[in-house]
Amino acid sequence: MAKKPDRDEYIKVVLITGAGIILLGLLGFFIYLLMTVYFPIP
Secondary structure, eight states: OOOOOOHHHHHHHHHHHHHHHHHHHHHHHHHHHHHHHTSOOO
């Protein structure tokens, strides 16, 4: 059976997951910015 994660392991998982979500959000924002500034739709 799986064990309940201890505090250090839980904090590590939360930080890695949060960093991944922020990176994906920034990537999407930069793609949006690129498409609106450099390639505007007429």
